[in-house]
Amino acid sequence: MPELTTIGFDADDTLWHHEKYFVATKEQFVTLLSDHADASRVGQQLHDTEIANVLHYGFGVKSFTLSMVETAIAVTSGKVPAPVIASILELGRAMLVHPVDPFPGVRETLEALRPHYKLLVVTRGDLFDQERKLAASGLLGYFDEIEIVSGKTRLVYDRIFTRHGNGPGRAMMIGNSMRADVVPAIEAGAYGVHIPSEHVWSMDLDDDPRDAARFKRLESISAVVPLVTEIG
Amino acid sequence: MPELTTIGFDADDTLWHHEKYFVATKEQFVTLLSDHADASRVGQQLHDTEIANVLHYGFGVKSFTLSMVETAIAVTSGKVPAPVIASILELGRAMLVHPVDPFPGVRETLEALRPHYKLLVVTRGDLFDQERKLAASGLLGYFDEIEIVSGKTRLVYDRIFTRHGNGPGRAMMIGNSMRADVVPAIEAGAYGVHIPSEHVWSMDLDDDPRDAARFKRLESISAVVPLVTEIG
Missing domain, CATH: 3.40.50.1000 (HAD superfamily/HAD-like)
Structure with missing residues (x-):
C-alpha cells in the first residue's frame, strides 16, 4: 500500500482564478466612490472592514459585498447616494457569475x-x-x-x-x-x-x-x- | 437489527426558533422605511426580492440582509439616505447574534x-x-x-x-x-x-x-x- x-x-x-476578481472589484469600488470620498482612504477602510467582518459574516462574496456597503457609508460619513449602493450590489452580483x-x-x-x-x-x-x-x-x-x-x-x-x-x-x-x-x-x-x-x-x-x-x-x-x- | x-x-x-426573528426583523425594516416609502408596498417588495435573490445568493441571513438593502433602494426610487442603509446592516447583524x-x-x-x-x-x-x-x-x-x-x-x-x-x-x-x-x-x-x-x-x-x-x-x-x- x-x-x-x-x-x-x-x-x-x-x-x-479567484483573488484577481476581488482585486479588480476593489479597484472598481474605489473608482465608484471617487466623487464622494478620498480615494486613498477607501481601500484601507475596505480592508479593515473586511477583516473585522469575517468574525460576523465568515468568508465569501456576500460577506465582501456587505463590507463594501458598510465601507461606502463610513468613508462618506453617511452621504453616499443610494444609487451608488445599488452599483455596489451589482459589483457583488457580478462576482457571483464570473467564469x-x-x-x-x-x-x-x-x-x-x-x-x-x-x-x-x-x-x-x-x-x-x-x-x-x-x-x-x-x-x-x-x-x-x-x-x-x-x-x-x-x-x-x-x-x-x-x-x-x-x-x-x-x-x-x-x-x-x-x-x-x-x-x-x-x-x-x-x-x-x-x-x-x-x-x-x-x-x-x-x-x-x-x-x-x-x-x-x-x-x-x-x-x-x-x-x-x-x-x- | x-x-x-x-x-x-x-x-x-x-x-x-428562527423564522420569528425574520418576521420581527421584517417588521422593523418596514418601520425603518416608513418615512421614505409606502409601507404597504415595502413588505411585498421585500418578499419578492428575497425569493428572486435565493437564485443569486442562496439562503441565510447575509442573503436576506442584501435583499433588505436592495428593497430599500427600490421602494424609495433611489432616495433612501445612507444612514437608513446603515441601520439595515445593523438589523442583519442583530440576527446573527440572537440567542x-x-x-x-x-x-x-x-x-x-x-x-x-x-x-x-x-x-x-x-x-x-x-x-x-x-x-x-x-x-x-x-x-x-x-x-x-x-x-x-x-x-x-x-x-x-x-x-x-x-x-x-x-x-x-x-x-x-x-x-x-x-x-x-x-x-x-x-x-x-x-x-x-x-x-x-x-x-x-x-x-x-x-x-x-x-x-x-x-x-x-x-x-x-x-x-x-x-x-x-
Whole structure:
C-alpha cells in the first residue's frame, strides 16, 4: 500500500482564478466612490472592514459585498447616494457569475492522480457560491468528496482526512494559502504543499512551517504528479 | 437489527426558533422605511426580492440582509439616505447574534434517541451562521454528523443517509418544512416527519406527500420517541 492515499485540493486560486476578481472589484469600488470620498482612504477602510467582518459574516462574496456597503457609508460619513449602493450590489452580483476556468495543468493532474488516490476538495467560503464554482469548473467529476468548511484548522483537516481517507498521516493538502492550506494540514500530520498564486489575500499569508519534512513548495500544479510519485 | 437506524433533524424552527426573528426583523425594516416609502408596498417588495435573490445568493441571513438593502433602494426610487442603509446592516447583524434556545422537549428527545440511533443535523442556509447556532444551542454533542447543505433535494437526502447510515430506507427526516424536510426525504425512500412550526416561510410550504405510508405529522418533538419506538 502506498504511503499516500488521499490528496486534498484547495479550490480558489489553486484550481482556478479567484483573488484577481476581488482585486479588480476593489479597484472598481474605489473608482465608484471617487466623487464622494478620498480615494486613498477607501481601500484601507475596505480592508479593515473586511477583516473585522469575517468574525460576523465568515468568508465569501456576500460577506465582501456587505463590507463594501458598510465601507461606502463610513468613508462618506453617511452621504453616499443610494444609487451608488445599488452599483455596489451589482459589483457583488457580478462576482457571483464570473467564469471559472481551471488553471493550465489542473485537469491533466487530476486525470493522472484519480486512478491512484482519493481526491478531495477542501474549500472555505460561501457554501452556495463554492458549489456554483465547482459545477461551473467542469472538475466536479474528478473528486471523490467535496468539503466546504467555514474555517481550515488542524482539527478540520484531521476530521476530513480521517472521514474520507486513512488519516492525515497518509494525506496531502495542496493550496495557495500558507495559513489556511499548508500550515494547519502539516500540524494535523499531513503533507502540506504550497503553490503560490499571483494574488494573495493578506489573511492567507503565513511563515513557512517549522516541520520542513512534510512541507513542499511547487511552482505550479503540474509539479504535483512528480512529487507524489516520489513520495509513493 | 431495527428497521430505523438513522434520524436526521432539520435545525431552524425544528430544534429552535428562527423564522420569528425574520418576521420581527421584517417588521422593523418596514418601520425603518416608513418615512421614505409606502409601507404597504415595502413588505411585498421585500418578499419578492428575497425569493428572486435565493437564485443569486442562496439562503441565510447575509442573503436576506442584501435583499433588505436592495428593497430599500427600490421602494424609495433611489432616495433612501445612507444612514437608513446603515441601520439595515445593523438589523442583519442583530440576527446573527440572537440567542439559540432549543424548543421544550428537544434535549430530552435527543438524549433518549442517542443510544439507539445515529443522529444527524441536516440544515440549509449559511454555513458560518448555522455552525454558530449549533454551537450556541448546546446541542452539538448529541449529533454524530452535521450536514449543512445549499439545498434539500431527494438526491441530497439519498447521499447523506447513504454516507452516514444504512441508506434512506432505514432513515427518518424530521422538520418543519414540508417542501425541504418532508417531501424530498420521502421521495428518497425515508420516513418524512412533519412538525409544523408557528411561522413558516412561503418557500417552505408544500402539499402533503402522496406516499402516506412513510409520512407522519406530529404536534411536537416530544412525540418523536413514541413514533420511533412504534416503527422499531
